[in-house]
Amino acid sequence: xIEYALNFGxxxxxxxxxxxxxxxxxxxxxxxxxxxxxTMAINAIALIVLYGxxxxxxxxxxxxxxxxxxxxxxxxxxxxxILRGDIIE
Amino acid sequence: xxxxxxxxxxxxLVLTAVWMLLINSFSMGALVFGxxxxxxxxxxTSAFWPGRPKITNYRGVxxxxxxxxxxxxxxxxxxxxxxxxxxxxxxxxxxxxxxxDITSSEGITALAGTITMTPGTVSCDLSADARSLLVHCxxxxxxxxxxxxxxxxxxxxxxxxxx
Amino acid sequence: MSFILEIIISALIVIGGFFxxxxxxxxxxxxxxxxxxxxxxxxxxxxxxxxxxxxxxYFWLLQDSFTIHELLITLFLxxxxxxxxxxxxxxxxxxxxxxxKDLPKTGGVEGWATFDAIGQEDDVDxxxxxxxxxxxxxxxx
Numbered sequence: 001x002i003e004y005a006l007n008f009g010x011x012x013x014x015x016x017x018x019x020x021x022x023x024x025x026x027x028x029x030x031x032x033x034x035x036x037x038x039t040m041a042i043n044a045i046a047l048i049v050l051y052g053x054x055x056x057x058x059x060x061x062x063x064x065x066x067x068x069x070x071x072x073x074x075x076x077x078x079x080x081x082i083l084r085g086d087i088i089e
Numbered sequence: 090x091x092x093x094x095x096x097x098x099x100x101x102l103v104l105t106a107v108w109m110l111l112i113n114s115f116s117m118g119a120l121v122f123g124x125x126x127x128x129x130x131x132x133x134t135s136a137f138w139p140g141r142p143k144i145t146n147y148r149g150v151x152x153x154x155x156x157x158x159x160x161x162x163x164x165x166x167x168x169x170x171x172x173x174x175x176x177x178x179x180x181x182x183x184x185x186x187x188x189x190d191i192t193s194s195e196g197i198t199a200l201a202g203t204i205t206m207t208p209g210t211v212s213c214d215l216s217a218d219a220r221s222l223l224v225h226c227x228x229x230x231x232x233x234x235x236x237x238x239x240x241x242x243x244x245x246x247x248x249x250x251x252x
Numbered sequence: 253m254s255f256i257l258e259i260i261i262s263a264l265i266v267i268g269g270f271f272x273x274x275x276x277x278x279x280x281x282x283x284x285x286x287x288x289x290x291x292x293x294x295x296x297x298x299x300x301x302x303x304x305x306x307x308x309x310y311f312w313l314l315q316d317s318f319t320i321h322e323l324l325i326t327l328f329l330x331x332x333x334x335x336x337x338x339x340x341x342x343x344x345x346x347x348x349x350x351x352x353k354d355l356p357k358t359g360g361v362e363g364w365a366t367f368d369a370i371g372q373e374d375d376v377d378x379x380x381x382x383x384x385x386x387x388x389x390x391x392x393x
Contacts, residue, residue, distance in 0.1 A: 001255075001258045001262050002258055002310070004262070005263075005265040005266050006265060008265070008266055009268065009303065012269030012270060012272060013272050013273070016276035016277075016296075017276070019273075019276040019280045022280055023279045023280055029348060030343070031343050031344035031347075032285055032288065034343065035285065035288060035289065039292040039296055042296045042300055043272055043276065043296065043300075045325065045329075046268065046272050046300045049303050049304055049307050050265070050303060052307060053265075053310050056315060058311055058319050061325070064325055065321075065324065065325055068329060072335075075339070075340070076335065076339055079336075079339035080339070082346070082347070083342060083343050083346055107324065110321060111324065113320065161330075164294050165294050165295055165298040168295060169271060169274045172274055172275075172278040172291055172295070177282055177287075180282075180287065182286065184355055184356050185356070186357070201334065201338065202331075203334075205338065206293070206297070206334055209290060211290060211338075211341060212334070212337075213286075213338065213341040213342065214365055214366050215365050216363065216365060223364055225286050227287055
């Protein structure tokens, strides 16, 4: 039962990552690409957590926590670079 | 005395709770180390936290969090419906301006975050004198209704908490 | 009993996957960045949130190992999603929106903070790539 749901989830999140990749390549503005990367990080978290359920191990939570943090920090850093031309003032 | 060694009691509690969540299993040693971190970090960094909002209305905080969590659920269904079933050229998206009555900067931050997480609205910018908020709506045939909704539902509650 | 639990966990996983997909689909379908922002900030957060809750229930009820880690990630995502949306909107508006034509007036004397800062007129045209970036004063509250 859970296996079928997991397969469905893998399919959905994989397709979502492809959509994000399309937006990352197509643009057209820099802000679109930053948004695409941010959404990709969130979808990657979902994928890692699903994989953790599938393997029945809680080893992967640190990975998803780190991806969440780096995704957030890198998005803010990108936007700050666009806004101010500098990251650390 | 107490203010010197416990400059931010809430921050101490939050840091301890986060440490316990990271450890992911309860043990006395982890709790003591978490408390140690929760006491040492606010003392070291207290220079970076000059003011602190005085929150006394804890009942209001709980009520606000519940209202916002429910609205996030509803917002997700509404936005998913708009994305899936409405043609992009029939979306009535626009900017609206929300004049602010609330003046505390923590309150404005919480309000802007709440607006972004709730139905079809994203807060984009604050006016330079912090008197009005620029909000983008995904589908708003009635702009004045959106502004009234935000003011009566969220800003009134936040005013009770922060002021 | 465990069958009902399996149904609940599977339903949460399916809902999560569905919302994650819808949020990213909005990113492709909607016409410009300001509308595109709505999809990921809302749908994706609930999508990942319900997958995390499913994982918590799974390890807690079916594997008998109590984990509460996922709550931390969910809280972190709920707190950071508005901030990323706000900085992305500001970064977009700085380049692609004209404060006189595209945006409504503030209703006060001062303009929007991304374009006008108190005491720094015509700040927008100042070079932002120099060694001394244009710093905006924090408004007195």
